[in-house]
Amino acid sequence: MSTIRQIEGGVTAARGFMAAGTEAGIKYKGRRDMALIFSTAPCVTAGTFTSNVMKAAPVIWDKDIVEKSPFAQAVVVNSGIANACTGKQGMDCCRAEAECAGLALGIPAEAVFVASTGVIGMQLPKDRLEAGIRKLAANKAESVEAGLDAAKAIMTTDTVPKQIAVSFTVGGKDVTLGGMCKGSGMIHPNMCTMLAFLTTDVKISKEMLQKALREDVVDSFNMISIDGDTSTNDTLLVLANGLAGNEEISSEGEEYEAFCQALHYVTTYMAKKLAGDGEGATALIESRVIGAATKEDARILAKSVICSSLTKAAVFGHDANFGRMLCALGYSGVAFDPENVDLYFQGVSGKIQVFGNGQACDYSEEDAARIISEPEVTILADMHMGDEEATAWGCDLSYDYVKINADYRS
Amino acid sequence: MSTIRQIEGGVTAARGFMAAGTEAGIKYKGRRDMALIFSTAPCVTAGTFTSNVMKAAPVIWDKDIVEKSPFAQAVVVNSGIANACTGKQGMDCCRAEAECAGLALGIPAEAVFVASTGVIGMQLPKDRLEAGIRKLAANKAESVEAGLDAAKAIMTTDTVPKQIAVSFTVGGKDVTLGGMCKGSGMIHPNMCTMLAFLTTDVKISKEMLQKALREDVVDSFNMISIDGDTSTNDTLLVLANGLAGNEEISSEGEEYEAFCQALHYVTTYMAKKLAGDGEGATALIESRVIGAATKEDARILAKSVICSSLTKAAVFGHDANFGRMLCALGYSGVAFDPENVDLYFQGVSGKIQVFGNGQACDYSEEDAARIISEPEVTILADMHMGDEEATAWGCDLSYDYVKINADYRS
Numbered sequence: 009m010s011t012i013r014q015i016e017g018g019v020t021a022a023r024g025f026m027a028a029g030t031e032a033g034i035k036y037k038g039r040r041d042m043a044l045i046f047s048t049a050p051c052v053t054a055g056t057f058t059s060n061v062m063k064a065a066p067v068i069w070d071k072d073i074v075e076k077s078p079f080a081q082a083v084v085v086n087s088g089i090a091n092a093c094t095g096k097q098g099m100d101c102c103r104a105e106a107e108c109a110g111l112a113l114g115i116p117a118e119a120v121f122v123a124s125t126g127v128i129g130m131q132l133p134k135d136r137l138e139a140g141i142r143k144l145a146a147n148k149a150e151s152v153e154a155g156l157d158a159a160k161a162i163m164t165t166d167t168v169p170k171q172i173a174v175s176f177t178v179g180g181k182d183v184t185l186g187g188m189c190k191g192s193g194m195i196h197p198n199m200c201t202m203l204a205f206l207t208t209d210v211k212i213s214k215e216m217l218q219k220a221l222r223e224d225v226v227d228s229f230n231m232i233s234i235d236g237d238t239s240t241n242d243t244l245l246v247l248a249n250g251l252a253g254n255e256e257i258s259s260e261g262e263e264y265e266a267f268c269q270a271l272h273y274v275t276t277y278m279a280k281k282l283a284g285d286g287e288g289a290t291a292l293i294e295s296r297v298i299g300a301a302t303k304e305d306a307r308i309l310a311k312s313v314i315c316s317s318l319t320k321a322a323v324f325g326h327d328a329n330f331g332r333m334l335c336a337l338g339y340s341g342v343a344f345d346p347e348n349v350d351l352y353f354q355g356v357s358g359k360i361q362v363f364g365n366g367q368a369c370d371y372s373e374e375d376a377a378r379i380i381s382e383p384e385v386t387i388l389a390d391m392h393m394g395d396e397e398a399t400a401w402g403c404d405l406s407y408d409y410v411k412i413n414a415d416y417r418s
Numbered sequence: 419m420s421t422i423r424q425i426e427g428g429v430t431a432a433r434g435f436m437a438a439g440t441e442a443g444i445k446y447k448g449r450r451d452m453a454l455i456f457s458t459a460p461c462v463t464a465g466t467f468t469s470n471v472m473k474a475a476p477v478i479w480d481k482d483i484v485e486k487s488p489f490a491q492a493v494v495v496n497s498g499i500a501n502a503c504t505g506k507q508g509m510d511c512c513r514a515e516a517e518c519a520g521l522a523l524g525i526p527a528e529a530v531f532v533a534s535t536g537v538i539g540m541q542l543p544k545d546r547l548e549a550g551i552r553k554l555a556a557n558k559a560e561s562v563e564a565g566l567d568a569a570k571a572i573m574t575t576d577t578v579p580k581q582i583a584v585s586f587t588v589g590g591k592d593v594t595l596g597g598m599c600k601g602s603g604m605i606h607p608n609m610c611t612m613l614a615f616l617t618t619d620v621k622i623s624k625e626m627l628q629k630a631l632r633e634d635v636v637d638s639f640n641m642i643s644i645d646g647d648t649s650t651n652d653t654l655l656v657l658a659n660g661l662a663g664n665e666e667i668s669s670e671g672e673e674y675e676a677f678c679q680a681l682h683y684v685t686t687y688m689a690k691k692l693a694g695d696g697e698g699a700t701a702l703i704e705s706r707v708i709g710a711a712t713k714e715d716a717r718i719l720a721k722s723v724i725c726s727s728l729t730k731a732a733v734f735g736h737d738a739n740f741g742r743m744l745c746a747l748g749y750s751g752v753a754f755d756p757e758n759v760d761l762y763f764q765g766v767s768g769k770i771q772v773f774g775n776g777q778a779c780d781y782s783e784e785d786a787a788r789i790i791s792e793p794e795v796t797i798l799a800d801m802h803m804g805d806e807e808a809t810a811w812g813c814d815l816s817y818d819y820v821k822i823n824a825d826y827r828s
Contacts, residue, residue: 062748062756093744093756095776128741129778238749240741317727318823325824331538331650334503338472339648346472346503366505368539407817413728414735 011176012273018171020155021186022209023251024048026148029161032140034133035088035126042137043085043158044144045205046113050079051247053121054218056225058242064092066122067243069102073121074218080247083121083205084109084141085162087190089132091124092240101132108138112145123203123243125164125190159188162203165412166190170281176270178263181254183210185270191282204229204244204278210267211250212257220268221246228275231307231400232283233315283314283401284384288408291323294386295333298397305342305391306398312340313387314402323385324404328353328376330362333387350390355382421586422683428581430565431596432619433661434458436558439571442550444543445498445536452547453495453568454554455615456523460489461657463531464628466635468652474502476532477653479512483531484628490657493531493615494519494551495572497600499542501534502650511542518548522555533613533653535574535600569598572613575822576600580691586680588673591664593620595680601692614639614654614688620677621660622667630678631656638685641717641810642693643725693724693811694794698818701733704796705743708807715752715801716808722750723797724812733795734814738763738786740772743797754801764796765789 020027025047032042055074057067073080084105091098106120113120124132148154159169173186189204212220221244229244250256257263284292295313300306313319316336322329330351337349351363357378361369379385430437435457442452465484467477483490494515501508516530523530534542558564569579583596599614622630631654639654660666667673694702705723710716723729726746732739740761747759761773767788771779789795 058749060745060748061750061752061754062744090741093741093773093777095757097777127739128745129773131777238745240745240748317819321820321823324820327824329537331500331503334472335470335538335648335650338470338650339468340471342471344471347505363503363539367503367507367541405820405823407820409727410731410734410815410817410820413731413815414737 012270013175015173015175017152017173018155018159018186018188019045019205019207020150020152021173022184022207024209024249025207026150027154027158028144028148029157030140030143030147032086032136034086034136040157040161041087042140042144043161044148045083045158045207046148047081047207047247047249049249049251050081051249052212052214052217053080053245053247054214054221055243055245056221058239060238060240062093062240064090064124064241065094065098065102066091066124067241068099070121070123070243070245073118077118079119080121081115081119082109082113083123083245085123085203086132086137087162087164088126089124089130090126090128090241091132092128094131097131101134104134105137105141108141109145112142121245125162125203125241128240155186155188162188162190164190165287167285170278170285172274172277174270174273176266178210178252178254178257178266181252183252183254184208185210185274187274187278189278189282191285202239202242206246206274208246208248209250209252210248210257211252211254212248212267216257216259216264217246217248220271224268224271224275227398228272228279231311231398232279233311233402280401283403286403287412288406289403290406291404292384293320293323293402293404294384295400295402296386296388296397297391298388299391299393300396301394303396303398306396308340308342309337309389309391310398310400312336314400317405320402320405323380324406326377326381328362328373328380334363337389344391344393348392350392352388353379354386354388355379355384357382422680423585425583425585427562427583428565428569428596428598429455429615429617430560430562431583432594432617434619434659435617436560437564437568438554438558439567440550440553440557442496442546444496444546450567450571451497452550452554453571454558455493455568455617456558457491457617457657457659459659459661460491461659462622462624462627463490463655463657464624464631465653465655466631468649470648470650472503472650474500474534474651475504475508475512476501476534477651478509479516480531480533480653480655483528487528489529490531491525491529492519492523493533493655495533495613496542496547497572497574498536499534499540500536500538500651501542502538504541507541511544514544515547515551518551519555522552531655535572535613535651538650565598572598572600574600575697577695580688580695582684582687584680584683586676588620588662588664588667588676591662593662593664594618595620595684597684597688599688599692601695612649612652616656616684618656618658619660619662620658620667621662621664622658622677626667626669626674627656627658630681634678634681634685637808638682638689641721641808642689643721643812690811693813696813697822698816699813700816701814702794703730703733703812703814704794705810705812706796706798706807707801708798709800709802709804710806711804713806713808716806718750718752719747719799719801720808720810722746724810727815730812730815733790734816736787736791738772738783738790744773747799754803758802760800760802762798763789764798765792765794767792
């Protein structure tokens with residue numbers, strides 16, 4: 009097994025990748041709102057996208073690029089306006105963005121991904137968008153700072169930029185994988201998360217890259233929820249430019265496994281960051297289910313707990329109200345015997361059992377309250393039905409979630 | 419078609435029904451927390467219950483009574499503690515309650531329904547419960563006031579008692595149907611609502627009563643959601659004592675239809691009251707879907723909108739952020755063409771179209787904001803795919819929802 013080492017940076021960490029962030033005044037003044045990722049060499053790509061019927065225009069554009077373009081080299085992202093529910097005008101805007109970026113970067117329009125996040129139902133201001141793209145192309149750089157600039161430019165209600173990079177070995181060659189992502193409302197990924205972009209210099213076939221991504225999201229991005237609303241814009245893209253010089257990964261085996269492990273490290277890190285920085289969140293909630301009969305059961309049960317508004321409000325209130333978590337397991341759709349479920353609260357300050365044999369355990373409310381007051385709390389359920397397990401991540405429900413979403417547009 | 423006339427009262431409106439409410443100190447002091455419904459004559463019964471795997475003990479007890487007892491005559495309800503996740507001790511408590519009530523009322527224990535609402539995971543205090551039952555039995559009365567006392571005693575975070583009674587005609591006889599119910603958190607009924615009790619003097623066979631109830635809840639109680647959490651205790655019971663003297667309804671036909679219409683009037687009224695009085699709610703949201711391909715599609719689409727946290731927060735903020743409603747339609751699981759959806763906001767102050775032909779309409783934000791600020795707002799979606807329609811009811815998401823649920827137990 010290859011060792012995975014976390015290193016500095018994000019999307020510019022891998023060889024040949026440049027980035028930039030800028031203020032384009034898309035919807036607000038004085039706020040970084042456009043980002044660019046660029047690879048000096050053509051990239052193999054893979055992507056997963058929202059399952060929402062109301063797909064935003066950039067989602068439709070990017071799906072086409074992943075499926076039909078022989079390669080890609082750039083991603084243009086804006087925040088402020090989502091370019092969703094915008095009809096033909098919205099699609100035309102995607103093409104204009106890609107053509108503008110292609111011209112500025114010297115690559116075909118069909119090698120440019122576009123992504124948007126923000127308010128649904130508004131049209132993008134084409135002039136400002138194109139001016140922004142030209143500025144991004146002129147300012148792009150390989151530096152760590154340039155990567156951070158890009159990560160900051162895609163934030164909406166996020167409180168911190170989210171990026172990571174890791175180094176690992178494939179066939180004796182050093183390989184780097186980096187990425188950035190943003191939340192933090194309308195997050196209930198079904199295929200992938202809101203916006204996440206991964207860049208790597210590994211050499212890998214398109215088929216194996218897509219397979220790795222598809223199988224990974226099931227236990228990473230698809231296991232988080234902030235508010236149960238599956239966005240119109242969910243997009244996860246990976247660009248692999250092959251500059252690490254390893255022998256191409258074109259089948260399963262040790263090298264493929266090494267890549268998958270690094271990928272999972274990065275996606276899980278990002279998923280947890282997204283969940284913990286959910287709109288208004290004060291705590292990361294980890295819901296871990298063990299002893300389930302099937303893997304799918306484990307996933308459904310784990311996710312049901314972190315989606316429960318009442319569980320989320322209880323964590324916000326530091327109230328060890330375990331009945332709400334049992335209730336959420338109970339309505340998940342998975343059949344089980346309530347008499348056989350053990351429920352625990354776990355944090356750095358300890359682990360206590362709160363429920364077993366069909367009723368409350370004799371635990372200390374004080375201990376339970378202390379654990380549930382930690383910034384990262386784990387709710388652990390042992391179903392005693394088999395050996396499968398899964399983990400899901402969410403956040404608490406606070407006054408600030410309501411505040412942020414009651415006047416998001418103003 | 420029989421005329422349905424709303425009359426004064428609730429569970430005591432129909433002939434032969436008595437009720438009472440009292441303070442039993444179940445969990446809190448100085449608060450009405452126990453209620454009794456009693457029929458002087460044996461009743462045919464029907465019920466629907468939570469689909470949650472973690473069924474509360476009273477739910478298991480009541481299902482047994484509906485399925486196995488030849489008749490029933492009483493319902494004992496407490497608030498404060500839900501008797502859910504309480505194992506064998508919880509079931510023993512149900513039996514003790516029924517035996518105590520049976521003794522005090524002179525009926526078999528197997529003719530007594532029990533119902534509980536409140537905190538999950540705590541055991542009920544048997545002594546106080548039995549003292550409460552004896553007090554209720556002694557104080558029961560046929561008056562309007564007694565019915566209101568009962569409706570008040572089952573409230574938890576409800577802000578108003580919820581009851582209704584109607585009068586209608588079956589085969590030339592005056593029939594009365596009344597009821598009471600309570601919310602107001604953990605409401606996402608799947609089978610029925612939290613707690614709702616209907617009493618009627620109609621003469622009807624058990625089969626037809628159960629059929630009427632089962633078919634009704636699909637478009638009444640099952641179409642509301644306050645927070646997406648399906649309770650462990652959801653219970654809807656109907657008791658029919660036959661004292662109206664009509665010829666027994668034992669098959670479909672005019673008489674059965676008259677009863678079904680009255681039933682739907684009452685259940686829809688109650689469902690809307692529950693939704694509008696959701697925890698922390700400042701507005702009732704009605705989501706109406708027309709032009710759907712199938713009835714089931716219409717229901718799923720309508721319900722998806724009222725379950726969306728982002729839609730709920732937008733209504734609280736009086737923000738006509740229609741993209742969130744389209745987004746909720748889009749992730750509902752129903753396939754449709756976004757280009758063909760028309761979306762409207764409707765209130766007493768008018769109706770405006772906000773979306774059509776795949777993009778935003780040219781509407782006045784001021785008009786939209788005025789409509790969405792009303793205490794009852796309708797979000798209307800025309801899918802243009804067929805003739806089926808459905809309506810769902812929910813409420814906005816406010817700071818108070820978080821406040822109420824962050825320290826519910828304290």
